[in-house]
Amino acid sequence: MSDSGSLDDERDRIRERKKRELQRRLENGGELGADDGAATPSEPIAIEGQAHLDDVVDEHDVVLVDCYADWCGPCQMLEPTIEALAEETDAAVAKVDVDRHQRLAQQLGAQGVPTLVLYADGQPVERTVGAQSKGQLRGLIEQYS
Structure with missing residues (x-):
């Protein structure tokens, strides 16, 4: 309670x-x-390449980047959490499909999926691998908001 x-x-x-x-x-x-700054979107942003990610990171103070794959079970389990964080927090939430954007995923340090990278003020400040709870991710976001 x-x-x-x-x-x-x-x-x-x-x-x-x-x-x-x-x-x-x-x-x-x-x-x-x-x-x-730009208004924070209430839905995840589908990243279309390095330049797009750079723009999103430049536009928003805090950005949570979800490196995922459609075939990944833990990624699918994390999807509702990612959508809720986009809607409920001040962070912009971005999604990178590791199959479509292999080089970008590699640059983000995504050796496994899901990998989540948190940017604050344009710099990567946290990286997690594997499904995380909504509370854990919210805590990371709030730490830098």
Whole structure:
């Protein structure tokens, strides 16, 4: 029960933070200024190559990159968690199909799938291999948000 309560408290804090950000944007004429960065997408971004990944990492303060494969069971189990994190956190979530983008996956250090790489301020700061719990990933994101 205490875990559920703390999750609810965390969701409320996130919602309040997002409300404040939206209010600030509305007060500034409803548009994102150059200093505000890009709005964080609420769905995972399908990465189409190195340049696309570079753009996403440059546009957002915190980016969680999921290196996955369609045939990977743990990747499939992780999918709902990845989608929830995209919707519920301030991090942008990006997905790299290791079969389509082998060189990029190699550059990200993905020797197994799923591999998750967390970027903060344009730099890789954490790397995990294997399915992780939503709580573990949320904790990593919040550490750098």
